[in-house]
Amino acid sequence: xxxxxxxxxxxxxxxxxxxxxxxxxxxxxxxxxxxxxxxxxxxxxxxxxxxxxxxxxxxxxxxxxxxxxxxxxxxxxxxxxxxxxxxxxxxxxxxxxxxxxxxxxxxxxxxxxxxxxxxxxxxxxxxxxxxxxxxxxxxxxxxxxxxxxxxxxxxxxxxxxxxxxxxxxxxxxxxxxxxxxxxxxxxxxxxxxxxxxxxxxxxxxxxxxxxxxxxxxxxxxxxxxxxxxxxxxxxxxxxxxxxxxxxxxxxxxxxxxxxxxxxxxxxxxxxxxxxxxxxxxxxxxxxxxxxxxxxxxxxxxxxxxxxxxxxxxxxxxxxxxxxxxxxxxxxxxxxxxxxxxxxxxxxxxxxxxxxxxxxxxxxxxxxxxxxxxxxxxxxxxxxxxxxxxxxxxxxxxxxxxxxxxxxxxxxxxxxxxxxxxxxxxxxxxxxxxxxx
Numbered sequence: 001x002x003x004x005x006x007x008x009x010x011x012x013x014x015x016x017x018x019x020x021x022x023x024x025x026x027x028x029x030x031x032x033x034x035x036x037x038x039x040x041x042x043x044x045x046x047x048x049x050x051x052x053x054x055x056x057x058x059x060x061x062x063x064x065x066x067x068x069x070x071x072x073x074x075x076x077x078x079x080x081x082x083x084x085x086x087x088x089x090x091x092x093x094x095x096x097x098x099x100x101x102x103x104x105x106x107x108x109x110x111x112x113x114x115x116x117x118x119x120x121x122x123x124x125x126x127x128x129x130x131x132x133x134x135x136x137x138x139x140x141x142x143x144x145x146x147x148x149x150x151x152x153x154x155x156x157x158x159x160x161x162x163x164x165x166x167x168x169x170x171x172x173x174x175x176x177x178x179x180x181x182x183x184x185x186x187x188x189x190x191x192x193x194x195x196x197x198x199x200x201x202x203x204x205x206x207x208x209x210x211x212x213x214x215x216x217x218x219x220x221x222x223x224x225x226x227x228x229x230x231x232x233x234x235x236x237x238x239x240x241x242x243x244x245x246x247x248x249x250x251x252x253x254x255x256x257x258x259x260x261x262x263x264x265x266x267x268x269x270x271x272x273x274x275x276x277x278x279x280x281x282x283x284x285x286x287x288x289x290x291x292x293x294x295x296x297x298x299x300x301x302x303x304x305x306x307x308x309x310x311x312x313x314x315x316x317x318x319x320x321x322x323x324x325x326x327x328x329x330x331x332x333x334x335x336x337x338x339x340x341x342x343x344x345x346x347x348x349x350x351x352x353x354x355x356x357x358x359x360x361x362x363x364x365x366x367x368x369x370x371x372x373x374x375x376x377x378x379x380x381x382x383x384x385x386x387x388x389x390x391x392x393x394x395x396x397x398x399x400x401x402x403x404x405x406x407x408x409x410x411x412x413x414x415x416x417x418x419x420x421x422x423x424x425x426x427x428x429x430x431x432x433x434x435x436x
Contacts, residue, residue: 013042020050029060040071048075049083069096081128085136088125091117092139118147129160134167141175154179165196170203177211187221194221201232206241213244226257237268245272246279253292262292273303280307281315288318288328301328313343317351324354324363333364344375352379353387360390373400380411385418392426405430 020035033054039047052071055064069090075083090096094114122143128136137160144157158179164172177196184190194215200208213232216222230251236244245268251258252265269286272279284303287296301322307315320339323332337358343351356375361367373394379387392411395404409430415423 013039013044013047017044017047020047024050029054031060033060040074043078045075045078045080045083048072048078049080052083052086065090065095072096076124076127081131081133081136084124084128084131085133085139088121088123088128088136088139088143091121091124092142096120118143118151122147122151129163134164134169134172137161137164137167138169138171138175141172141179145175145179158183165199168199170200170205170208173197173203174200174205174208174211177208190221192221198222204239206236206239206244209236209239210241210244210247213247230257237271242272242274242276242279245269246276246282249279250282253286266293273306277307277310277312277315280304280310281312281318284315285318288322297322297328299328308339313346313348313351316340316343317348317354320351320354324358331364333358337365344378347382349379349382349384349387352376352382353384353390356387356390369394369400380414383418385415385420388412388415388418389420389423389426392423396426396430 016035017039020032020039023029023032023035033051036047036051036054040051048071052068052075053059054061055068055071057063069087072083072087072090073096076087087096094116096117121139125136125140125143129140141157141161141164143151144153144160146152158176161172161176161179165176166172173196177193177200180189180196181193184193194212197208197212197215201212209232212222213229213236216225216232217229218224230248233244233248233251237248249265249268249270249272250256252261252268254260254265266286269279269283273283280303284300284307285291286293286300287303288300289295301319304315304319304322308319316339320336320343322328323330323336323339325331337355340351340355340358344355352375356372356379357363358365359368359372359375373391376387376391376394380391388411392408392415394400395411396408397403409427412423412427412430416427
């Protein structure tokens with residue numbers, strides 16, 4: 001057979017390709033690869049595409065994303081639609097490899113994922129999409145939705161997703177559901193969103209399974225069934241969907257619609273926390289409070305710090321509170337102040353209230369009544385009950401200026417309406433002088 005393969009390879013690139021395809025179909029990929037290479041070097045697009053796939057999959061040759069990307073680009077440039085589609089998808093994820101520069105250096109380069117190349121993705125996905133590739137249409141829809149601002153065109157993305165979904169492409173169904181959701185206002189539209197998610201979920205797309213679970217839990221577009229939703233969360237979690245791991249872990253911890261299992265629930269929460277800031281924060285809070293698991297303030301602070309570093313406002317506030325109180329680590333009022341200011345600048349009323357409390361004194365920070373009243377007012381105007389109480393007291397006492405009992409009364413009334421019992425006593429105290 002080896003002699004036959006050599007003779008075929010010498011005969012013509014086309015014959016070599018046909019023989020390579022037959023060998024590959026028989027599982028003899030190592031024997032097929034030299035024949036594919038000869039055909040690819042002759043410029044046959046199908047062979048170039050197959051060589052690229054061999055490198056990407058490590059089939060018959062050591063895996064190399066860089067070499068795979070190089071051969072994909074050659075095939076795509078020769079009009080091979082599947083190569084254009086795959087290359088577009090790899091570019092979106094920064095996995096196309098560096099197809100430029102010195103080849104000898106690239107062969108030994110570490111193949112870490114790079115930054116997305118949306119310009120290349122747009123080019124290749126559009127070519128394949130216009131040629132009728134449903135998967136490329138989904139990739140193009142994604143680029144037009146999530147690419148750089150100057151590339152975005154949500155209406156065009158919606159149309160490409162719709163065409164892809166019409167061809168039953170799972171990725172197209174998912175993209176179309178996400179694009180359709182904010183455009184629909186009635187039950188029929190919500191049902192259509194759920195139906196497309198179901199089709200994508202049946203193809204085992206983890207994100208679709210997770211979103212279908214969320215709709216099933218709330219009864220949006222489908223019958224409400226929390227037990228089925230829990231199993232869908234489990235299904236998506238087992239396939240690596242981080243948000244689903246968080247929801248499944250919480251369900252197990254709390255025994256919601258499933259048998260409670262604190263050990264397994266903590267395991268899933270920890271897995272989710274490896275990649276989801278919200279999970280890092282929630283897992284940290286559980287460790288801090290000892291909710292269902294042994295309290296561990298130091299570990300709690302570390303997890304909450306990760307979520308805070310990712311920009312999660314609730315985590316920044318929680319970490320700052322731990323720093324102020326010296327819980328789980330050293331006290332650090334200066335660092336806490338910086339975190340509170342970040343969260344407050346983003347509109348977090350709890351952070352504003354905390355700043356007011358810090359400037360009110362007693363936390364290794366010089367008292368500044370004007371600053372305290374400023375932050376109490378900022379939080380109070382956003383509906384923070386304790387801040388309304390404290391602002392009322394500052395105004396009633398004239399702590400940062402002239403007393404203003406009339407405005408103080410308004411803030412005490414708002415705090416009392418939120419169930420702040422101390423506000424009732426302060427209101428009574430305001431009325432007392434008038435009754436004498």
